[in-house]
Amino acid sequence: MKFGFFRALARFRYLLFLGMIILINSVTVGFIPNDMSSAYAQSKKPLVMPKLERARVQNRFQARVRRSSLNTQLGAHIRDDYYDSFASGLGLEYFFSDQWGIGLNYTCLWTSLSDEASELRNSYGLVPDARPQQEHLSISALYGLGYGKMLLFDHIVHFDPIFAMGLGYANAEERTLPMFKFAFAPTFLLQNGWSLRLDLAMTAQLENRSRGVVFTTGFMPMLTVGWSRQLWTEKLK
Amino acid sequence: MMILIKKFLSQSQWLAQQTMTLLVLLALACLSLGQFTACSFVEFEPSPYAPRNLEAIYSEQEDLTFIFWQIDESADVEKVSFEYFDPNIELWKPIDLGRAIYPASPYACGARTCFQYQLPGYVQWTESSADYEGQGRVGNRFERGVRSIHEDGVSFGALDLRQRKTMTTFGMEPIAIKKNLEFRLNRFDYFETVDLLLKRGYEWRLTPSTATTRAEHIKENCLAGSGAWTSTATAILPVGWTGRSHCLELRPKTSVISPVTVVEPLPPSAILKPMEMSYSPPLSNPLTFFFSLNDLLIRSNRRCAQLQTEIVDTVRGYFKSRTPTDKQVDLGDWYPVTPIGRMNDESCEHAFDRVYPVTELIDSIKQEILLRGSNDQVIIGIYSNNSDEPVPDQVKRDLEQMMSELFALPNTRPFLIVVASSGLNDSMITLPAEAQYEFIIPWRAREITPFDEQMDALAEPIFPFYTVEFISGMTEIPLKDPPGVSPLEFKVCALTPNQLISVVVEGEGTFAAQRMGMQKSYPWGMSQAPALLMRLLEQKRVSEDELIEEEVVLRYEICERFCDFPFTNQENEIFPSWSAEIRCQSQDEP
Known part of the structure; x- marks a missing residue:
């Protein structure tokens, strides 16, 4: 079983997803920026919460404009097609402005037949008319809704909520499926350009099966670790 | 992770609970969203590698279970192997196609690749799970006989299974052909009748028979054979084999088991030769008599003679030229006579009370027939009349009497051609109903050339006359x-x-x-x-x-x-x- 490991991962995708949430939670709390680490130090002391103290306005942590980032991703593609797909990917993004950017994404999938479908295949020779997908390639338009921070366990967490809308294709054995992707990706900003992101993507594909073209939808949650850098800063006039 | 959790726990319990609840709810919402929104509208279809049209046929004659199956042509045959389920030990066993009782390589059959394999004895796969339950094995899966294994270890069950039993799977009805030099096996193949192809060779040999008559050429009189076996690719019989009675023995070619043999009598065949011939009954020409009846009114004797030559003789000449010379008899020119019997020597003077010498003419014809010993004759009469006046009644009666008498002659066909002016039409001669030919050619005193054309058109379809020398039931x-x-x-x-x-x-x-x-x-x-x-x-x-x-x-x-x-x-x-x-x-x- 060549893809046994990935198959196991795909099989437990729901647990994996929950793990991602917990991991993001933990990491963002654990690796808060240094300048905010005093909050943790203060946590040793009795917590005093003066009135209106939390409603402070602070400087923006990281601007998106002219920022380029390289992302690695792990996750799953859930399509309800009797296949378990574990996904890992690489992405490249660049923001032209503080709101708009472009992204290029390649995802490799390890897809295996689900247990119930395997049983059907072993017993009756029947397989889903959908083909197992091996890779996705997409180009996306990125839109930054704004930026924010929140106090989480006495830590300040900075985040960028981003929307992505992409077009691409998926390779599924001998078939090529056109793909549309829409994602909400809350990105948690860490120090030194590092970031953690939870990509919650909806996929829509057209698959040309033996009975004709079939429209399919899928859910693709991916945990993304990224490193970004602003390519140049604007000169002051 | 533990440190982080401890750190987290050390924070405000309330905040932690709220946050975790929020995140977990968010995660569950996302999962639910994903799960509900993900839809692939999947239907199941046969895998190209799945065995299909799986047939298991047990032959009582050979005590073998023949298995046939197919896979889709898109499946890579090199990457697949097969196993069969042994119901006795309830285990899957590998199939080695090359070591089958009747081995055959996979072959293309339409849009599929076909396979065959044989198992000794009666192998049956029970389809009903109730059977398993009855044996205390509830939950055992029904195995459909054969499955394919892809080289990556994935197995594919058979899409379907059909199991049959048959008494006989092969037989023959041999017959000698090509003047008993060869034989045709006329092999019966049960699998062909159910649209299956069993690839295997056969071999034959002659065995003696005790038959001495045609009726004794039966299977029971065949004796045991001892000669060498020959492949059925060759069907040439030994020279002189018809000298005594024989039977033919046939068996499938295999080196794995001792195959079943069938034997049938092989009587010699009738030695036949097709022939073809054609026959046309001979034709002969009847004796043809020509005579002319000149009824002209021309005062000038010279002119009269000229017209007779140019018109009447031309007509007669055309007809005669289309009749074999040895079959024509010219009875000459005949003229009307006066009532007192004077012959109109001038030939071109109409007397109002003229009559024809019918009796003399008929007598003359009879004499000629008698003289020539003919019993098959045609008599052509050419009646010429240049007058616009109606033909006198007496002349008409004479002509009708003449034709009637001619018709009355045995083995005779009279034929009258009238060359006359248009005035004759008003008093057309009434001929007997049997007269099939009656032609009126408009009189033309001078126009010789156009007359030729008309003669051609008339003479060509009529002459010569024929008699077919064939008598039904006698010739x-x-x-x-x-x-x-x-x-x-x-x-x-x-x-x-x-x-x-x-x-x-x-x-x-x-x-x-x-x-x-x-x-x-x-x-x-x-x-x-x-x-x-x-x-x-x-x-x-x-x-x-x-x-x-x-x-x-x-x-x-x-x-x-x-x-x-x-x-x-x-x-x-x-x-x-x-x-x-x-x-x-x-x-x-x-």
Whole structure:
């Protein structure tokens, strides 16, 4: 079983997803920026919460404009097609402005037949008319809704909520499926350009099966670790 | 992670609970969203690698279970192997196609790749799970006989399974062909009847038989064989094998088991030869008499003679030129006479009370017929009249009397051609109903050239007259004697026109066309070929355009030896006795 490991991962995708949430939670709390680490130090002391103290306005942590980032991703593609797909990917993004950017994404999938479908295949020779997908390639338009921070366990967490809308294709054995992707990706900003992101993507594909073209939808949650850098800063006039 | 959790726990309990709850709810919401929004509308379809059309047929004759299956042509045959489920030990066992009892490589069959395998004995896969429950094995899966294993370890169950039992899977009905030099096996293959192809070779050998008569050529009289086996790719029989009775033994080729053998009698076949011939009844020309009746009114004798020469003689000349010389008799020119019997020597003077010398003319014709001994004659009369006046009643009566008397002559066909002015139309001569030809050619005193054209048009379809020398039921049509062959019997295979009355065989008698009883063939006779008596059109003294030239086309078959033995036709039908069968083999022996 060549893809046994990935198959196991795909099989437990729901647990994996929950793990991602917990991991993001933990990491963002654990690796808060240094300048905010005093909050943790203060946590040793009795917590005093003066009135209106939390409603402070602070400087923006990281601007998106002219920022380029390289992302690695792990996750799953859930399509309800009797296949378990574990996904890992690489992405490249660049923001032209503080709101708009472009992204290029390649995802490799390890897809295996689900247990119930395997049983059907072993017993009756029947397989889903959908083909197992091996890779996705997409180009996306990125839109930054704004930026924010929140106090989480006495830590300040900075985040960028981003929307992505992409077009691409998926390779599924001998078939090529056109793909549309829409994602909400809350990105948690860490120090030194590092970031953690939870990509919650909806996929829509057209698959040309033996009975004709079939429209399919899928859910693709991916945990993304990224490193970004602003390519140049604007000169002051 | 633990540190982080501890750190987290050390924070405000309330905040932690709220946050975790929020995140978990968010995660669950996302999962639910994903789960509900993900939809692939999947239907299940047969895998290209899944065995399909799986057939298991148990042959009681061979005590073997023959298994056939297919996979889709898009499946890579090199990457797949197969296993069968042994119901006795309830285990899957590998299938080695090359080591089958009747091994065969996978072969393309339409849009599939086909496979075959055989298992000794009766192998049956129970489809009903109730059987398993009855044995206390609830939940055991029904295994469909054969499954395929992809090289990456994935297995594919069979899409379907059909199990059958049959008594016989192979047999034969051998018949000797090509003048007993070869045989055709006419092998029965059960699998072909159920649209399956079992690839295996066969081998044969001759075994002796105790049969001495045709009726004794039965399976029970076959003796055990001991000769060498020969592949059925060769079907040449040993020289002189017809010297005694034989049977044929057949078995499938295999080196794995001792195969079942079948044996059938192999009597010699009738040695036949197709023949073809055609026959056209001979034609003859009847004796043709010509005479002219000149009824002209021209005062100038010179002019009269000229017209007679140019018109009447021209007409007569045209007709005569289209009649064989030895078959024409010119009775000369005849003129009206006066009532007192004076011949109008001038020939061109009309007397109002003129009459024709009909009696003399008829007597003259009878004399000529008698003189020449003719019993088949045509009499052509040319009546010329240049007057616009109606023909006197007496002349009409004379002409009608003449024609009637001519019709009354035996074996005679009279024929009257009138060359007259248009005024004659008003008093047309009434001829007997039997007179099939009556032509009126408008009188033209001078125009010789246009007259030629008209004569051509008239004479060409009429002359010469013919008589077909054939009398139905009497004229014999002799069959062609085949060179170098001594026929014993023959059969008429095809006859056009199909008007056979009887067959005349020298020394044997006459046989009706429809033979009653078992014998459908006719004897050939000893020294002379048989002859056919047929019914054809009887045509006597018919004109050129009336003649229907009939041709008898006959296809027949002669038998040289073993006439009451089997034969096969081109459609590979086998008939037990050539003599007793009404049908022929064919033009060419297959």
